[in-house]
Amino acid sequence: MTHPAQPKASHFINGAYVEDTAGTPIPVIYAATGEQIATVYAATPAIVEQALSTAKAAQKAWAKMTGTERGRILRRAADIMRERNHELSVLETYDTGKPLQETLVADATSGADALEYFGGLAGSLTGEHIPMGEDWVYTVREALGLCVGIGAWNYPTQIACWKGAPALACGNSMVFKPSETTPLCALKVAEILHEAGLPAGLYNVIQGMGEVGAALVTDPRVDKVSLTGSVPTGKKVYAAAAAGMKHVTMELGGKSPLIIFDDADVENAVGGAINGNFYSSGQVCSNGTRVFVQKGIKEKFLARLAERTGAAVLGDPQDEATSFGPMVTENQMNIVLGYIEKGKEEGARLICGGKRADMPGFFVEPTVFADVTDDMTIAREEIFGPVMSVLDFDTEEEVIARANDTEFGLSAGVFTNDFSRAHRVIGQLEAGSCFINSYNDAPVEAPFGGVKASGVGRENSKEAIKHFSQVKSVYVRMGDVEAAF
Numbered sequence: 001m002t003h004p005a006q007p008k009a010s011h012f013i014n015g016a017y018v019e020d021t022a023g024t025p026i027p028v029i030y031a032a033t034g035e036q037i038a039t040v041y042a043a044t045p046a047i048v049e050q051a052l053s054t055a056k057a058a059q060k061a062w063a064k065m066t067g068t069e070r071g072r073i074l075r076r077a078a079d080i081m082r083e084r085n086h087e088l089s090v091l092e093t094y095d096t097g098k099p100l101q102e103t104l105v106a107d108a109t110s111g112a113d114a115l116e117y118f119g120g121l122a123g124s125l126t127g128e129h130i131p132m133g134e135d136w137v138y139t140v141r142e143a144l145g146l147c148v149g150i151g152a153w154n155y156p157t158q159i160a161c162w163k164g165a166p167a168l169a170c171g172n173s174m175v176f177k178p179s180e181t182t183p184l185c186a187l188k189v190a191e192i193l194h195e196a197g198l199p200a201g202l203y204n205v206i207q208g209m210g211e212v213g214a215a216l217v218t219d220p221r222v223d224k225v226s227l228t229g230s231v232p233t234g235k236k237v238y239a240a241a242a243a244g245m246k247h248v249t250m251e252l253g254g255k256s257p258l259i260i261f262d263d264a265d266v267e268n269a270v271g272g273a274i275n276g277n278f279y280s281s282g283q284v285c286s287n288g289t290r291v292f293v294q295k296g297i298k299e300k301f302l303a304r305l306a307e308r309t310g311a312a313v314l315g316d317p318q319d320e321a322t323s324f325g326p327m328v329t330e331n332q333m334n335i336v337l338g339y340i341e342k343g344k345e346e347g348a349r350l351i352c353g354g355k356r357a358d359m360p361g362f363f364v365e366p367t368v369f370a371d372v373t374d375d376m377t378i379a380r381e382e383i384f385g386p387v388m389s390v391l392d393f394d395t396e397e398e399v400i401a402r403a404n405d406t407e408f409g410l411s412a413g414v415f416t417n418d419f420s421r422a423h424r425v426i427g428q429l430e431a432g433s434c435f436i437n438s439y440n441d442a443p444v445e446a447p448f449g450g451v452k453a454s455g456v457g458r459e460n461s462k463e464a465i466k467h468f469s470q471v472k473s474v475y476v477r478m479g480d481v482e483a484a485f
């Protein structure tokens with residue numbers, strides 16, 4: 001009996017599903033049970049070539065269409081995604097293990113928002129006229145050409161759309177490789193774009209591990225690489241893209257600070273900490289996993305946090321009553337359990353959680369450590385799981401210095417009722433995506449991305465247009481040319 005999550009084929013190329021079982025089989029394991037629910041096959045060199053050559057061939061005609069014509073197709077795709085949201089959310093849950101309670105409101109909907117938003121912008125991607133006395137200059141915003149998107153495993157639908165929508169809006173074509181851990185959802189994005197009227201070849205999805213990603217990144221026909229992944233992978237991919245002078249966007253890891261001052265609303269601060277550590281079972285790049293709590297509010301905060309964390313419902317992710325799901329893989333679960341043991345060894349105070357949940361699947365209990373010090377491993381390294389490190393502080397100056405003392409710079413949050421302090425502090429934090437009295441809001445209208453080791457460039461908002469297009473300037477001389485001889 002074929003599981004409903006099993007796709008028609010492993011790849012989507014030139015407007016159709018394509019299979020090539022000569023590739024390395026990639027088992028798709030449902031994180032809630034450990035059962036294999038599907039199999040896809042890594043792209044062979046022939047599949048890679050088919051995807052790249054198709055995308056290259058299709059791009060020029062697409063760029064010649066008007067932005068309004070391109071945008072109409074993207075907006076139609078957004079409508080289809082919303083019509084099929086439940087089906088897509090169930091698949092996202094099978095792909096990632098994230099609770100349906102989450103995927104119904106945070107994955108295909110976010111992807112549809114991106115398609116709608118960039119579909120709306122596409123018709124306004126114009127240049128400008130610059131008067132130069134008798135002469136003048138005009139600029140033209142041009143497509144980059146053939147773009148490669150490479151995804152991480154935590155938000156497969158969203159990432160496929162956050163990269164594909166601006167790329168297509170600007171007149172590019174794309175070959176997208178999802179993470180080998182979550183290969184299912186991007187195929188539906190490609191299918192829906194085609195159903196919405198996207199010409200064949202413009203958005204292709206192929207499967208595979210890092211080596212397939214590397215083959216895409218280094219191909220001379222590729223003009224742009226957009227990666228969502230870890231910092232180590234980002235450094236490798238950035239270097240490979242640089243060798244070919246390609247445009248890049250790097251959406252990488254983080255170990256972001258969430259600062260809670262004595263005057264903060266405790267209930268909201270606890271809610272922000274929960275959103276910033278336990279949503280998607282903690283598998284969110286921008287998570288505020290270093291929670292700095294001013295000493296005056298610390299014990300009240302910890303007590304309330306423990307109470308509310310105890311209300312998490314661990315269970316079947318396909319049951320909408322479940323609010324906390326498993327880790328995406330057994331390997332990720334073991335990585336997280338290793339960090340938890342490290343936290344205990346290094347002397348952090350366990351407030352709640354701290355072990356694998358006693359149930360099938362790759363469940364780790366939502367875990368909170370207190371009395372964490374800056375030098376502890378769980379305060380320095382990205383865990384990418386449900387482990388919150390609570391550190392305490394005395395003064396504003398002290399906490400800003402400590403919050404910035406990291407190679408990362410993805411996000412930062414501040415909870416306080418003193419708005420002068422909120423803006424003063426957030427202005428000094430080295431981070432790209434920040435929050436005041438909130439955490440992990442990611443509307444498509446706002447730029448998303450990091451500084452320092454957390455990345456280069458921004459996804460979403462009008463900023464993304466700059467990363468998927470380039471400007472040509474044309475100087476027009478109306479009179480004679482003057483020359484020295």
Ligand SMILES: NC(=O)C1=CN([C@@H]2O[C@H](COP(=O)(O)OP(=O)(O)OC[C@H]3O[C@@H](n4cnc5c(N)ncnc54)[C@H](O)[C@@H]3O)[C@@H](O)[C@H]2O)C=CC1
Pocket residue numbers: 150151152153154155177178179180208209210211212213214217228229230231232233234236237250251252253254284285286382384410449455
């Ligand atoms: N900044 C952001 O928006 C986000 C960042 N992330 C980060 O991603 C990481 C977790 O996701 P993972 O999939 O485990 O990351 P990963 O770095 O292991 O893999 C990411 C992608 O890169 C591909 N890849 C690996 N080596 C490659 C190479 N040499 N050339 C080309 N492609 C290659 C993988 O196949 C995968 O598709 C965490 O560090 C997390 O912080 C995750 C989601 C969002």
Ligand SMILES: CCCCCC(=O)O
Pocket residue numbers: 154155159283284285286440441442
């Ligand atoms: C706050 C949610 C944004 C999604 C970033 C990620 O893919 O981890």
